[in-house]
Amino acid sequence: VTPKWMLNNPVSLVSTEMNTLAKNIMGLIGSGHPTLNRVTSYYFEAEGKKVRPMLVLLLSRALSAIPVEKRNNIKIDFTDFETAPVGKDPLQKFLSSKPVENFSPLQIIHGIQSMNPLTKEASPIPEKQFDDERGILPKQRRLAEIVEMIHTASLLHDDVIDHADTRRGRPSGNVVFTNKMAVLAGDFLLGRATVSISRLKNPEVVELMSSSIANLVEGEFMQLHNVAMDSGNNDLLTEVTPVGKLNLRTHDYKVPVLPPQSTLASETLTREQQQEIINNAFRYYLHKSYLKTASLISKSCRATAILSGAQPNVIESCYNFGKNLGLCFQLVDDMLDFTISAKELGKPAGADLKLGISTAPVLYAWMEDPSLGPLIQRHFNQQGDIQQVLKSVELHNGVDKTKKLAENYRDMALKCLRDVLPESDSRSALEFLTNSILTRRK
Ligand code: FPP
Ligand code: MG
Ligand code: MG
Secondary structure, X not given: OOOHHHHOOHHHHHHHHHHHHHHHHHHHHOOOOHHHHHHHHHHHHOOOOOHHHHHHXXXXXXXXXXXXXXXXXXXXXXXXXXXXXXXXXXXXXXXXOOOHHHOOHHHHHHHHHOOOXXXXXXXXXXXXXXXXXXXXXXXXXXXXXXXXXXXXXHHHHHHHHOOOOEEOOEEOHHHHHOHHHHHHHHHHHHHHHHHHHHHOOOHHHHHHHHHHHHHHHHHHHHHHOOHHHHOOOOHHHHXXXXXXXXXXXXXXXXXXXXXXXXXXXXXXXXXXXXHHHHHHHHHHHHHHHHHHHHHHHHHHHHHHHHHOOOOHHHHHHXXXXXXXXXXXXXXXXXXXXXXXXXXXXXXXXXXXXXXXXXXXXXXXXXXXXXXXXXXXXXXXXXXOHHHHHHHHHHHOOHHHHHHHHHHHXXXXXXXXXXXXXXXXXXXXXXXXXXXXXXXXXO
């Protein structure tokens, strides 16, 4: 039998929430200044992939299939009222009209979510378990909005840093509104996202999402100033960065310590020494990719599981699902930069080489072709560098090897899902989404 979601696509399971996502975000980012409003809403008006909120919503549903006995009790507080689809007044009326104490928090939330937004009537709280209903908690829906806001803020900044001229098939924010306004709009979005994060009233989730914002900057900095190749001194990055006394798992990859710069291009190195340098550069690249892409995805998956009241092993698997999926996603992104036209991507193509950035396809070519070392180190700033590296990537199948690596991460992501989530249409949709990352063309 064809699963229901397959007839359409995974989005259909969470289409209600996806349809109101942009509208809800607009409600969170209104400011007193009309021009600021135009800049902050600009990227939300275009059709983005919205992978991150979709993951949060589908994962929320998939987690709700775990029986209530196997979860921690979820506390309902005022925040749930604020994020409920019908607002807080009809909700309080609803709650005070029923003997609430007879029901579990999940059943009450079901009542909240089943309220008809037009008539403001709730359907009776069902006797049966919550798990075959929509299964998305108000806080999880808000989390989906927050993740998209953080991501969009980072894109506004990224397009300034990368001197991009297009995004989502339209002129980029920096081009339409100037660098200054794009940066400020990104900051404003982050500020509002932070307000919403704190209103989730869950300290662990606050810390996860805040540290993921910090990680985005760390990843971007690693890319901007490639310590591994520029100076050879990256001692500073070998430590897990503690945030006060709390030490979240922000760094899952050990950043390698490399020999000084001069040895990188040296012809006196043995083959083994060369391979060691390239392997370290690869580890640096993966660590950077975790920080700039996988961290936000994995930590929002982790937060989704925490909000569902999941047990520690489930939380951990959801985190690892997001981490592997995020790395797969970035590898594919770096691959598409070599293979797809700017027109189809809706943003500049071949951008990484022009920006002097070496990604997986180049690093794979370098493994076979040590002569690329000096070009990589000087960020392809001499005439003919880009052509030479493109030829080498082609000759040594850098793109295919990157795809293989992305497939490995995809498989690990799929395993994490199957390890802890019961079979459900939402889990199937998550698997579908995970698989489609490798076939995407934008
Ligand atoms: C896109 O990468 C960019 C990111 C994934 C993160 C960018 C992060 C910052 C600019 C740090 C500032 C962060 C915040 C939260 C304001 P890309 O340039 O490789 O991809 P692209 O092809 O889509 O431009
Ligand atoms: Mg960019
Ligand atoms: Mg960038």
